[in-house]
Amino acid sequence: MIRALGWVLRRDLLLAFRRRGDVANALVFFVIVVSLFPLGVGPEASQLRNMAPGVLWVAALLACMLSLARLFAPDHQDGTLEQMLLAGEPLVVLVMGKVISHWLVSGLPLVLIAPLLGLQFDLPGDALAVLCVSLLIGTPVLSLIGAVAAALTLGVRGSGVLVALLVLPLYVPVLIFGAGSVGATAAGTGAEAHLLLLGGFLALALVLAPWASAAALRIAME
Amino acid sequence: MIKSERFSWFHFSSPQTFYPLAGTLQPWFAAAATLLCAAGLYLSFFVAPTDAQQGEAYRIIFIHVPAAWMSMFLYLVMGFWSGVGLVLNTRLSSMVATALAPTGALFTFIALWTGALWGKPTWGTWWVWDARLTSELILLFLYIGFMALQAAIDDPRRADKAGAVLALVGVINVPIIYYSVQWWSTLHQGASVSMKSAPSMATTMLIGMLIMALGFWMYSIAAVLARVRCVILERERHTEWVMEEVGGQA
C-alpha cells in the first residue's frame, strides 16, 4: 500500500515538474490577487495591516481552489483515473497520494511566499510567522476538502465554477480561524486556540476527506 | 418493522406506491399548515405585547427565527434521506432529498430577508454580519451548491449519489461552520449588534414562535410531498404506471 502511494506521489510530482508553467501560474495568481487589494482600497498602512490576514488567506483559498482543476480531471480524461480504480490497492490510499502531491505543488509554495506578501502589508514579524504556520496547517485542509468537491464534479459541465460554489462555503471555518490566528497575533492576544482548532480541522479532514473523495470518484466513474 | 398481513412500512418505499400516498396526505398537511401559520401570525401580530425597546418592528422575529430553525432542520433531514438513499441504494429516499432542497433554500432565503427587514428599523442598516445571518447565508450557499450539482449531472442516479455525498459532507460541516461563525462574530463585534439581543421572551412570544415553526414544518411537508410527486413522475416517466397516470401523453 505504501509502495502504491509512493508511486502515485512520484508520478504526480514528476508530472508537475514537467509542467512547471501550469504550477507556477497558481502561485502568480496568488501574488496578483493579493496585490489587487491595496489598489482597490488605497495604500494607507494601518488599513492594509488590518486587512492583511483576511486578504492573504482569501487569496490563498482562491489559488488553492483554482488548482483543484488539475487534481483529478486530467487523469479522468486520459483514462489513468480509471486504472487507479482498478488498481487492487485501496482507492483511499491512492487518493491520499494525489492529495499530498497536490498540496506539495499548490499549497506549500503559498506557505513559502506568503511572508513576502505579508511584508507588503506591513505585518509585524510574529504575525508573519503565525501566518506561515496557519497556512501550513490550513492549506492541506483546503486540498483535502477540495478533493471531495473535485471528485464530485468530475466530467460535469461547468465544473470549474461549480467546484467553487461547492467548496467555498466549506472553506469558511478554515478561513475564519486561519485569518483569525494572524489577526490575534497582530492584536497581541494569543493565536494558540486558533492554531489548535486548525489542527483539529486537519485531523478531521485527514480522516474523512480521502474516504469521501474515493466514494465520490467511484460514483463519478460509474 | 411493523409487519402485519396486510401492511408493511416497506410497501411505501417504492415510487409507485408512495405517489398516491403522498397525494392523499398532502392536502391534510397543507390545511394544517394554513391553520397553524394563521394562528401563529395572529399571535405575533395582535396578541404578543409591544416591545419596550424595539417597538413593533421586532415582530418580524416571529417569522425570522422559525424560518431559520426550519432551514437548518431541513438540511439535516435532506442529509438523512440522501444518506439513506446512498447506503441502501433506494431511489425514493434520494428523490425526497432532491425535493427537500428547494424548500430548505426558501426558508433560508426568508430568514435572510426577514433578517434584513428587522435590521433596517432597528439598527439602520439592511444587513448586519451577525452570527445567525452569516450562518444562514452560508447555509444558502450549501443548498444552492446541492441543487446546482444535481442539476449539472445528467444521469439521475449519479446525481442522487453525488448529491448525497455532498449533503453528508455538508451535514458534518454545518455545526462546524455555525460555531466558527459564532466565534468570529463575538470576536469582532461583541454582543452589541446581534439578532440574539431580542427582547427576553415573554411566554406569548415563545408560543407564537413555536406555533409558526410548527406551521412552517407542516408547510414543508406539504410542499415536499407535492414536489416529490413531480420528481417521481419525471424520473419514472418511462414506466407503465406513470404513462397510464398521465393518460399516455409523452
Next chain:
Amino acid sequence: MLEARQLECTRGERRLFRELSFRLGRGQLLRVAGANGSGKTSLLRIMCGLLTPSAGELRWRGRPIRAEREEYSRNLVFIGHLNALKDDLTALENLQVAAALAGMSAEAERMLAGLDRFGVAHCAELPAKVLSQGQRRRVALARLALSPAVPLWILDEPFSALDVGAVLELERLLTAHLASGGMVVLTTHQEVQVVAHAVLRVDLDAHTAALLAA
C-alpha cells in the same frame, strides 16, 4: 470462473440489455458483439467492477465481486478505449506506473521487454505525447505482455489503430494467455484469429449468449 447472472444495464433512461447470463471458464474467450451503442463498453465496465448493473450480479470464483472489489481487481487487467497514458511521461515511465499500481515489479528491463514485444522499445524514452496513435496503443497493450499471471484480461477494441504486425503479435499473446488457462473478454469489429478452448459470443443486439466451439 467468471459468472454473470441476469445482468441488466440501464444508462440514463435507456435499458441497454437485460437478463444477460453467461459463464466464462479457463482458456475461454468471450467476444462481446453488438452495434454501436448497444452497451458493449458498459458490459465490459460492469465486468471490471467499475459500473454497478441495475439488476443481476457478477461472480468471480463463486463469490460476488461486489463483496471483494479490491481482491477481484487484482485478478484482472483492463485496457479500454483510452490508452491510460500520461502525455508528459515517457513510455517507459507510463508502463512502470501501471505495473507498480498493479502490484508488479517496475524494473526497467521487464518494461523494456514488454515494449519490445510490441515493437515500441525504441519509444521507451520518448514522452507519450510525441508518439503516434498506433504507437500509443501498442504502449498501452504492452501491459498485457507483463501480465501473464493475471487471469482475466478485459479488452475494449484492442485491435483498433494497430498495424498488421501488431495485430499478429496481439493475437499471439492472446492465444498464449488462453493456452495457459487465462481468460479473455474482448470487443472488436474485426475478425480475430485466436485459438481458444472455447469461444463464447455475447450478442447484445439479440441479448443472446451462445457458446461456439473453437
